[in-house]
Amino acid sequence: MSYVGEVLEGVKKRNASEPEFLQAVTEVLESLELVVEKHKKYRDNAILERIVEPERQIIFRVPWIDDKGNVRVNRGIRIEFNSAIGPYKGGIRFHPSVNVGILKFLGFEQVFKNSLTTLPMGGGKGGSDFDPKGKSDNEVMRFCQSFMTELSRHIGADTDVPAGDIGVGGREIGYMFGQYKRLRNEFTGVLTGKKLNWGGSLIRPEATGYGAVYFAEEMLKTKNDSMKGKVCTVSGSGNVAQYTIEKVNMLGGKCVTLSDSDGSIYDKDGINDEKLAFVMELKNVKRGRIKEYADKFKCEYLPGKRPWGIKCDCAFPSATQNEIDGNDAKTLLDNGCFVVSEGANMPSVPEAIEQYLAKKILYGPGKAANAGGVATSGLEMSQNALKMSWSREEVDGKLLNIMKAIHKQCLDASSEYGDAGNYVLGANIAGFVKVADSMIDQGVV
Numbered sequence: 542m543s544y545v546g547e548v549l550e551g552v553k554k555r556n557a558s559e560p561e562f563l564q565a566v567t568e569v570l571e572s573l574e575l576v577v578e579k580h581k582k583y584r585d586n587a588i589l590e591r592i593v594e595p596e597r598q599i600i601f602r603v604p605w606i607d608d609k610g611n612v613r614v615n616r617g618i619r620i621e622f623n624s625a626i627g628p629y630k631g632g633i634r635f636h637p638s639v640n641v642g643i644l645k646f647l648g649f650e651q652v653f654k655n656s657l658t659t660l661p662m663g664g665g666k667g668g669s670d671f672d673p674k675g676k677s678d679n680e681v682m683r684f685c686q687s688f689m690t691e692l693s694r695h696i697g698a699d700t701d702v703p704a705g706d707i708g709v710g711g712r713e714i715g716y717m718f719g720q721y722k723r724l725r726n727e728f729t730g731v732l733t734g735k736k737l738n739w740g741g742s743l744i745r746p747e748a749t750g751y752g753a754v755y756f757a758e759e760m761l762k763t764k765n766d767s768m769k770g771k772v773c774t775v776s777g778s779g780n781v782a783q784y785t786i787e788k789v790n791m792l793g794g795k796c797v798t799l800s801d802s803d804g805s806i807y808d809k810d811g812i813n814d815e816k817l818a819f820v821m822e823l824k825n826v827k828r829g830r831i832k833e834y835a836d837k838f839k840c841e842y843l844p845g846k847r848p849w850g851i852k853c854d855c856a857f858p859s860a861t862q863n864e865i866d867g868n869d870a871k872t873l874l875d876n877g878c879f880v881v882s883e884g885a886n887m888p889s890v891p892e893a894i895e896q897y898l899a900k901k902i903l904y905g906p907g908k909a910a911n912a913g914g915v916a917t918s919g920l921e922m923s924q925n926a927l928k929m930s931w932s933r934e935e936v937d938g939k940l941l942n943i944m945k946a947i948h949k950q951c952l953d954a955s956s957e958y959g960d961a962g963n964y965v966l967g968a969n970i971a972g973f974v975k976v977a978d979s980m981i982d983q984g985v986v
């Protein structure tokens with residue numbers, strides 16, 4: 542059996558109850574076959590065995606009191622996956638589905654993604670099964686304070702720097718930052734995604750969505766094409782979806798869908814900037830449901846459905862993992878979709894990815910296409926360390942250059958290993974080599 546096969550067997554035995562983690566590890570390891578066969582040092586140093594095992598997992602109780610005076614308890618988790626190239630870095634997710642396996646998959650992906658950004662950041666991820674939906678601001682604040690009371694023992698500007706993810710935006714980062722500062726009596730860049738007045742970076746809220754569109758534009762350029770005039774489907778309606786639409790509009794494309802966990806809207810006229818402003822108010826302030834968009838703008842609402850049945854040139858999955866199954870991928874491809882740029886983490890199941898690769902469409906996997914978010918978090922860390930702030934244009938320019946660099950690394954690595962344009966292969970190999978070589982340099986730790 543090959544080295545990859547042996548390690549995968551061990552991972553399956555050891556993590557049998559964590560399907561998302563196994564899915565992520567299988568995808569990465571299978572694309573490393575050629576690299577580890579060519580370079581024996583990885584096997585000699587047991588790099589694969591080590592890279593699939595988090596350096597540390599922290600699980601803790603998060604007690605809090607709801608508005609009716611009831612004591613409630615959630616579970617808090619932080620996965621500190623790999624610190625070979627920098628402090629652990631990765632978001633915090635608040636969603637009822639959160640468990641150790643999901644956070645391990647996200648932390649594992651983050652290791653390779655952060656490596657691709659060209660910035661010195663290790664990989665981590667955290668979160669809780671707390672559901673912010675339907676909670677008052679005070680309940681969210683009490684929860685965040687309790688969560689940070691424990692988490693603060695484990696993180697720090699040079700140790701582990703969390704950010705937002707599903708269910709964690711500017712409001713939650715604010716409450717957590719406030720509690721960290723109060724407990725530690727220090728004002729440091731311990732979290733990213735902060736608001737501007739207290740250490741945040743311009744363009745951080747926009748960065749993941751903008752980055753996914755920049756990545757699509759880079760892929761299109763390899764075919765002498767561009768986003769101009771492209772019809773795009775977008776899933777989700779949160780942070781990533783909103784800024785994906787904003788950038789597509791800037792580049793002359795047209796987005797026709799949005800969704801949330803209740804259903805999708807289809808606006809064939811396109812979600813222009815004015816309609817997008819309505820979505821931002823609806824989702825970020827009123828915290829309402831996407832159906833209200835269809836009511837307001839008199840367009841189609843597809844209850845309980847994802848948007849992949851709508852004809853498009855480019856798809857930007859921006860909601861959650863495994864949201865494009867094999868049938869969805871077939872429908873997308875049959876309808877002529879030829880670009881998939883993943884704003885979400887692991888939104889396509891393996892059968893969907895097989896179809897994209899077989900058809901040789903332009904497919905940007907999440908760890909490359911959505912790396913703009915964490916890259917700009919890295920830029921926020923730099924600004925905090927320097928105690929200065931850069932202009933919007935400066936940060937956006939750096940983000941664009943980073944996305945171009947990620948695209949180039951993926952393309953170069955895929956060419957070096959004989960499958961030019963296979964961005965899955967390219968992203969996994971380029972992300973891996975830097976981390977693996979650093980682990981070897983640092984000895985058996």
Ligand code: NDP
Nearest residue numbers: 706707708749777778779780781801802860861885886914
């Ligand atoms: P938000 O919480 O802002 O928005 C998430 C959106 O996805 C909401 O519309 C939500 O609908 C929908 N959604 C979430 N879970 C599900 C589900 N199980 N089924 C259907 N719809 C769902 O999160 P973000 O926009 O920040 O994150 C979206 C994706 O992008 C995630 O995969 C995240 O890991 C990834 N990502 C985010 C980054 C960032 O900077 N924020 C960076 C890199 C990746 P509802 O409100 O109904 O739950």
